Amino acid sequence: MKPLRQPAENLETSVPEDNGTKPATDQDAASNYWDYDYSNFYSGAGFDAFDILDPFDAWWEQARPRGYYLFGQPITTAPGTRVHLVETKGNTKLENLVNLASYNYLGLSYRPEVIAAAQEAIGRYGLGASGSPILSGTIDLHEELAEKVARFKNKESVLLFPTGYSANLGVISGLMRPGDLVVADQYSHASIVDGAILSKAKTRFFRHNNAADLDRKLQGFSGKKLVVIEGVYSMDGDLAALADIVEVSRKYGARILIDEAHSAFLFGEHGRGVAEHLGLDDEVDMHLGTFSKSLGGMGGYVGGSTKFINYLRGFARSRVFSCALSPGVAAGLIAALKIVEEEPELRAKLWENVAFLQERLRNAGVDIGDSESQVIPIMIRDDARIFSIAEELIHGGVYLNPIRYPAVGKHRSRFRISVSAAHTRDDLEEGADIIIRVLRKNGICS
Numbered sequence: 001m002k003p004l005r006q007p008a009e010n011l012e013t014s015v016p017e018d019n020g021t022k023p024a025t026d027q028d029a030a031s032n033y034w035d036y037d038y039s040n041f042y043s044g045a046g047f048d049a050f051d052i053l054d055p056f057d058a059w060w061e062q063a064r065p066r067g068y069y070l071f072g073q074p075i076t077t078a079p080g081t082r083v084h085l086v087e088t089k090g091n092t093k094l095e096n097l098v099n100l101a102s103y104n105y106l107g108l109s110y111r112p113e114v115i116a117a118a119q120e121a122i123g124r125y126g127l128g129a130s131g132s133p134i135l136s137g138t139i140d141l142h143e144e145l146a147e148k149v150a151r152f153k154n155k156e157s158v159l160l161f162p163t164g165y166s167a168n169l170g171v172i173s174g175l176m177r178p179g180d181l182v183v184a185d186q187y188s189h190a191s192i193v194d195g196a197i198l199s200k201a202k203t204r205f206f207r208h209n210n211a212a213d214l215d216r217k218l219q220g221f222s223g224k225k226l227v228v229i230e231g232v233y234s235m236d237g238d239l240a241a242l243a244d245i246v247e248v249s250r251k252y253g254a255r256i257l258i259d260e261a262h263s264a265f266l267f268g269e270h271g272r273g274v275a276e277h278l279g280l281d282d283e284v285d286m287h288l289g290t291f292s293k294s295l296g297g298m299g300g301y302v303g304g305s306t307k308f309i310n311y312l313r314g315f316a317r318s319r320v321f322s323c324a325l326s327p328g329v330a331a332g333l334i335a336a337l338k339i340v341e342e343e344p345e346l347r348a349k350l351w352e353n354v355a356f357l358q359e360r361l362r363n364a365g366v367d368i369g370d371s372e373s374q375v376i377p378i379m380i381r382d383d384a385r386i387f388s389i390a391e392e393l394i395h396g397g398v399y400l401n402p403i404r405y406p407a408v409g410k411h412r413s414r415f416r417i418s419v420s421a422a423h424t425r426d427d428l429e430e431g432a433d434i435i436i437r438v439l440r441k442n443g444i445c446s
């Protein structure tokens, strides 16, 4: 194996004594498995593109059993409030875990009406759309879904994408060109960052939710400008400081794109999202989101003026050069949207659940940051111990995912709770009890 990067000098002292992640041998220490992650393998020595594989493999061999196995463990049930899971380290099946990790915020992915609609559509149209939406892939269900989402979001028109990721990619790179300026919040989702990179526009990031910094980043640029923000920030659960951001963007003539992946169908009087919730829906030019969270399906969309949508039809390459949504998914989404429209009490239940869990955790001294939504971080801030605590949590009976660098900054490791309207009070109480017990045992809260 080729040597990896030199270990950080004080790494040993930063790892607590008895947490199960301390290197067992000198060889382990030399390899510093815990200091590496997916961000470290930019390059391998040599000129063969595959020179990167051996160092990665050597790290992975050590990293996986020590905690990286926790990513991507297969669930064997629907993403309901309780799940069964194959714990891949010991290849054991864990049953009936309280599920606090799925984005199924309204519990719609497994609603019988949604499943029945999807099954019927597959029976009629088959599994896939078998073509790009601009060629043979569009079916009547796609048109119906786009129209219904536009009506729900109160927008002139809506364009569908295969995923939320590809919606950001297609919208940002379709609209912005080299020589333009994209300014995005520093906590932007990877799809926003990748969209900006693909556009080849000059890209700047402003301090999270800081309008004064946005002002600085927009100053002195005389070309086309786009500001990109999220409704609910997906790692912290706080809301966009939209009023200030709108004011600064308007001052510089910048257009605004809001990604409401974690807020559409939940926030606001009609469930349109955070922009509606804050009374600023009409101040935002482009409203983007995903169907993979609150609607429990898959796919992305962007809403705005008909002129903007018609332009994008030809220029959003992530849509043009990708297959249209599966008919089953499109039909399931139409049924899910109908439920959202007809059952506003689901949103009320979600906010009740959120208030209950946030209070329960805060009262127990758990650091949940500045969460104002159904996304609730459990701040651990210890990159070395996050995996061993995650193991204790799943074996204790609650399913939560560890989140660490590079998904969040270094020393900002956390678990991220996703509350659902489908959770019962018992689910939430049991989940909170387990979390508090494990955190107390590890000295994370008092």
Ligand SMILES: Cc1ncc(COP(=O)(O)O)c(C=O)c1O
Pocket: 163, 164, 165, 166, 168, 189, 191, 230, 234, 259, 261, 262, 290, 291, 292, 298, 299, 300
């Ligand atoms: C803010 C944000 N935008 C976009 C996406 C991508 O959505 P999708 O899962 O539909 O690709 C996510 C997913 O986590 C997200 O959090």
